[in-house]
Amino acid sequence: MKYYAVAALALAISVSSCKKNDQEEQNQQQVEVVDNGAKNEQEIKDYLAKNNLKAEKTDSGLYYIVTEQGTGATPTAESSVTVAYKGYFTDGKVFDESGAEGISFGLNQVIPGxxxxxxxxxxGGKGVLLIxxxxxxxxxxxxxxxxxxxxxxxxxxxxAQ
Structure with a gap:
């Protein structure tokens, strides 16, 4: 009988220990969720102010600056376009660039911004997107x-086609 009491006690301690370890593991696996909306909004506003730029803002949060209007057709979300671009962060670090000849793609195949x-x-238009x-x-x-x-x-x- 004593053996069963010791075994039951050992089992209870083991189960309790496993639950504790599972909880610790779950806590370690939880990733802090950051709301980037307000952070991004402030970063864009700071960039615009620092560089003395005026931009339009859409309901989605996109900021854009048209520096040259262009005279050709305006693309739609279903258009295929050729765009020369340079992609960079607000600190000026470039992460991608197409070259002067540009690249072609469908507007429905890229990021929503x-x-x-x-x-x-x-x-023929030129400008800046702040996404x-x-x-x-x-x-x-x-x-x-x-x-x-x-x-x-x-x-x-x-x-644009």
Missing amino acids: WTEGIQKFKV PSSIGYGDETKGPIPGGSVLLFDINLIA
Whole structure:
């Protein structure tokens, strides 16, 4: 009988210990969720102020600056476009660049900030897109782009079909 009491006690301690370890493991696995919306908004406003820039803002949180209006067609979300661009962060660090000849793609195949932003230009138009992470790459790191990043793009809309 004594053996069973000791075994039961050992089992209870073991189960309690496992539950404690499971809880500790869950706590370690929980990732802190950061609301990047307000952080991104402030980062964009600070960038604009520091560089003495005036931008338009859409309901999605996209900021854009049209520096040259362009005279050609205005693309739609379903258009195929050719765009020369330079992508960089608010600190000026470049993460991607197309070159002067640009690249071609469907506007429905890119991040939402591009789909919306490129439609603010006419062919021949140039400007800047300031894209919060919510309409960029979100909270996940993608290659050289850390999760939660504000993305800036110098844009030259070469063609739209």
